[in-house]
Amino acid sequence: xxxxxxxxxxxxxxxxxxxxxxxxxxxxxxxxxxxxxxxxxxxxxxxxxxxxxxxxxxxxxxxxxxxxxxxxxxxxxxxxxxxxxxxxxxxxxxxxxxxxxxxxxxxx
Numbered sequence: 678x679x680x681x682x683x684x685x686x687x688x689x690x691x692x693x694x695x696x697x698x699x700x701x702x703x704x705x706x707x708x709x710x711x712x713x714x715x716x717x718x719x720x721x722x723x724x725x726x727x728x729x730x731x732x733x734x735x736x737x738x739x740x741x742x743x744x745x746x747x748x749x750x751x752x753x754x755x756x757x758x759x760x761x762x763x764x765x766x767x768x769x770x771x772x773x774x775x776x777x778x779x780x781x782x783x784x785x
Contacts, residue, residue, distance in 0.1 A: 688713070 690698065702709040740746045 698709050698713060702712045705712070737746075
């Protein structure tokens with residue numbers, strides 16, 4: 678018999694859940710094993726997303742206030758680019774002549 682790359686897992690279910698699984702599988706026209714596999718896949722993916730989010734949060738908390746969090750050289754370079762293109766990007770100078778009513782609807 679050729680290997681399929683799949684493994685079997687025996688999952689004992691409470692009778693009520695087993696009956697509901699069979700009923701829903703019948704309703705959607707799929708085998709109960711397919712429905713169960715998709716539910717497990719969805720849950721495993723959700724757990725992986727939670728794990729990654731927790732790892733990102735832990736990293737962000739660990740580097741808060743360090744150069745990994747705020748690099749003055751990168752900030753300075755960004756400010757230089759912004760200042761050089763201020764008029765093109767609608768910065769403070771470009772908006773000085775703007776209609777006050779567009780900026781503050783309560784003005785004028």
